[in-house]
Amino acid sequence: QVQLQESGPGLVKPSETLSLTCTVSGGSISSFYWSWIRQPPGKGLQWIGYIYYSGTTNYNPSLKSRVTISLDTSRNQLSLTLSSATAADSAVYYCARDIRYYDSRGDYRGNYFDYWGQGTLVTVSS
Amino acid sequence: SSELTQDPAVSVALGQTVRITCQGESLRSYSASWYQHKPGQAPLLVVYGRNIRPSGIPDRFSGSSSGNTASLTIVGAQAEDEADYYCNSRDSGAGHPNWVFGGGTKLTVL
Numbered sequence: 304q305v306q307l308q309e310s311g312p313g314l315v316k317p318s319e320t321l322s323l324t325c326t327v328s329g330g331s332i333s334s335f336y337w338s339w340i341r342q343p344p345g346k347g348l349q350w351i352g353y354i355y356y357s358g359t360t361n362y363n364p365s366l367k368s369r370v371t372i373s374l375d376t377s378r379n380q381l382s383l384t385l386s387s388a389t390a391a392d393s394a395v396y397y398c399a400r401d402i403r404y405y406d407s408r409g410d411y412r413g414n415y416f417d418y419w420g421q422g423t424l425v426t427v428s429s
Numbered sequence: 430s431s432e433l434t435q436d437p438a439v440s441v442a443l444g445q446t447v448r449i450t451c452q453g454e455s456l457r458s459y460s461a462s463w464y465q466h467k468p469g470q471a472p473l474l475v476v477y478g479r480n481i482r483p484s485g486i487p488d489r490f491s492g493s494s495s496g497n498t499a500s501l502t503i504v505g506a507q508a509e510d511e512a513d514y515y516c517n518s519r520d521s522g523a524g525h526p527n528w529v530f531g532g533g534t535k536l537t538v539l
Contacts, residue, residue, distance in 0.1 A: 340530075413462065
């Protein structure tokens, strides 16, 4: 059974960099996409970005200038950094395994997140 | 603003059927996935693709799609189904896919 666990500081000062790690156990980080997703208090889910085990990344356009996602395959971990944090970045942050699926002709049809971490609350405040 | 639109809240009587909808242009080309989210817990995948349920998800959950609308139907809603439900798909742009979530629907079981 694949398990994901987020970790990192629960409090970040405004203008500083938010850094989180997600440790994957029960399976390899290789051959999969991995995403970071967040939920601000009282709001819905927001996709932040994904990384493929090869290192290919893609980020939410609204966060792209401040986000970096990286992998450490030797430790089976992925990381998120979000620079110039503001109060609007306060949220529960989740990591999730990101699966693409295809139809019988091999055409891409969609994605889903099948395993999620429990989430970690990050508050941006002085 | 989200490219996927959901009703903010829906209610259903215990044991009755409820449908939660998700609208967006990208759904004409791509399938949606659906997540159940309860306070303090990780979101749980309940349906994806053409009505595929992960192992352990009760068969009272089903998915469907028509045009620009994807639907999650719960037949015989139970008290434990009370939760927020989110749809997810890609955006309608070209190039590398960006994933988007609907705004979420709060389901109340009466």
